Amino acid sequence: MGNSVLKYAFQFIILVLLQVFLFGNFHYFGFISPFVYIIFLLNLPVGISRHWSLVLAFLLGLCIDIFYNTGGIHAFACVLVMFLRGFWISGLFHIDYAGAVPSVRIFGLVNYSKYAIGIIFLHHACLFLLEAFSLQNLWVALLRTLCNTLITFVLVLSYEFIRK
Amino acid sequence: MENLIRFFQRFSALLLFIVLEIIAIVLMVNRNNYHLSMFMNSSNAVSGGFYQMSNGVTEYFGLRHKNEGLSDENNRLKNENQQLRKQLAAYQSLKDKRAVADTLVPVSEQYTYIRAKVINNTVNNFQNYLTINKGLRDGIRPDMGVVCADGVVGIVMHASQHYSVVLSMLNPNSRISSRLDSCRNFGSVVWDGLNPDRCDLIEIPRHAKVHEGEKVITSGFSSIFPEGIPVGTVHSIELKPSDNFYNITIDLATDFRRLSYVEVIAYTHRDEMVELEKEVKK
Numbered sequence: 001m002g003n004s005v006l007k008y009a010f011q012f013i014i015l016v017l018l019q020v021f022l023f024g025n026f027h028y029f030g031f032i033s034p035f036v037y038i039i040f041l042l043n044l045p046v047g048i049s050r051h052w053s054l055v056l057a058f059l060l061g062l063c064i065d066i067f068y069n070t071g072g073i074h075a076f077a078c079v080l081v082m083f084l085r086g087f088w089i090s091g092l093f094h095i096d097y098a099g100a101v102p103s104v105r106i107f108g109l110v111n112y113s114k115y116a117i118g119i120i121f122l123h124h125a126c127l128f129l130l131e132a133f134s135l136q137n138l139w140v141a142l143l144r145t146l147c148n149t150l151i152t153f154v155l156v157l158s159y160e161f162i163r164k
Numbered sequence: 165m166e167n168l169i170r171f172f173q174r175f176s177a178l179l180l181f182i183v184l185e186i187i188a189i190v191l192m193v194n195r196n197n198y199h200l201s202m203f204m205n206s207s208n209a210v211s212g213g214f215y216q217m218s219n220g221v222t223e224y225f226g227l228r229h230k231n232e233g234l235s236d237e238n239n240r241l242k243n244e245n246q247q248l249r250k251q252l253a254a255y256q257s258l259k260d261k262r263a264v265a266d267t268l269v270p271v272s273e274q275y276t277y278i279r280a281k282v283i284n285n286t287v288n289n290f291q292n293y294l295t296i297n298k299g300l301r302d303g304i305r306p307d308m309g310v311v312c313a314d315g316v317v318g319i320v321m322h323a324s325q326h327y328s329v330v331l332s333m334l335n336p337n338s339r340i341s342s343r344l345d346s347c348r349n350f351g352s353v354v355w356d357g358l359n360p361d362r363c364d365l366i367e368i369p370r371h372a373k374v375h376e377g378e379k380v381i382t383s384g385f386s387s388i389f390p391e392g393i394p395v396g397t398v399h400s401i402e403l404k405p406s407d408n409f410y411n412i413t414i415d416l417a418t419d420f421r422r423l424s425y426v427e428v429i430a431y432t433h434r435d436e437m438v439e440l441e442k443e444v445k446k
Contacts, residue, residue, distance in 0.1 A: 021218045033288050050177035058184045067211050069293045072191030083181045131290045
């Protein structure tokens with residue numbers, strides 16, 4: 001138990017630093033800013049207490065917000081995604097995965113992709129709409145959401161395969 | 165009472181969810197609140213320090229480009245120096261002829277420049293900010309203008325002891341009062357959130373004569389920027405028959421993707437000017 005807590009704490013810190021210093025520097029394509037730190041939320045065990053998962057999601061979002069000067073946008077998106085994750089898993093698979101850690105190995109590639117794309121899309125859509133904060137730039141926000149969902153998903157998958 | 169406790173137990177996760185989301189919304193809305201911003205943005209000691217460390221590494225990748233920029237600037241300054249020498253010589257000879265009054269205050273002395281380094285910068289969000297490595301201790305205050313060798317960069321928003329956060333021009337909240345070089349009509353430069361190379365120049369009336377490729381410079385109608393700092397050049401002009409104002413798109417003079425060193429402009433008589441304007445508004 002203590003071991004896995006340490007492992008998640010380590011993952012938390014590494015992902016925040018990677019997000020801020022590596023993936024935050026993708027200036028050259030204009031549109032592209034993947035949010036890979038969401039791996040942390042995707043890979044939390046299904047059986048973790050809801051309270052803990054919400055608090056962790058909030059802290060993760062808050063860390064990113066502090067570095068990106070974005071107020072509470074990331075915290076909001078993370079908590080929302082984390083709250084809906086349980087419903088998403090049970091609604092998608094109709095199998096009780098209690099205690100499992102979501103991964104390609106356990107879910108299978110197709111199911112894991114469905115699961116990850118849903119979560120990533122919701123998170124990015126929430127983020128870009130909140131950032132635009134008006135319907136004037138709705139199409140741009142949607143386009144950004146789609147592009148970045150794709151890129152984040154590819155990065156998440158490649159992380160999964162490296163881990164395997 | 166028992167029912168109430170049972171209710172809380174049953175819905176505690178939902179309640180926690182709602183509380184956390186409300187905190188996030190409060191943080192979002194109060195983003196510009198001074199006390200909150202002391203620890204909630206990248207001018208705080210921890211994240212500022214991290215950014216400085218990472219900048220120490222990435223700095224080397226841009227050295228070639230920076231060198232070119234420096235030699236260009238060097239060249240320009242040399243030329244300017246030459247010209248100023250000539251003017252000084254002319255002025256001296258004039259002064260010798262008839263003693264000119266010494267009471268003229270040179271315009272350049274009203275502004276002092278504080279050199280700073282950009283340690284964090286974004287261009288691909290809707291709202292972009294920069295973090296620089298100078299703060300209150302170095303004389304930086306909120307609402308000071310920030311420029312680089314090429315042109316305008318933005319306006320200081322928050323300052324802590326050692327770091328400051330700058331509202332980039334690439335932010336819909338930023339409005340820079342600017343004018344066209346040839347016809348002196350002035351308007352505001354705003355960003356539409358799409359292309360980090362372009363901005364819109366709005367509020368130029370339809371009777372003005374605008375040409376493509378014309379320079380756009382700061383107007384000097386505020387205590388933030390002195391007059392004549394380059395903002396950009398006119399890229400395209402549009403005028404609908406029913407509109408009273410032009411739709412002008414400009415190419416920005418500053419390349420925000422490659423910012424490294426900037427200068428913060430401190431206006432010597434700023435407090436006096438702000439005070440005076442306040443009194444009139446009363």
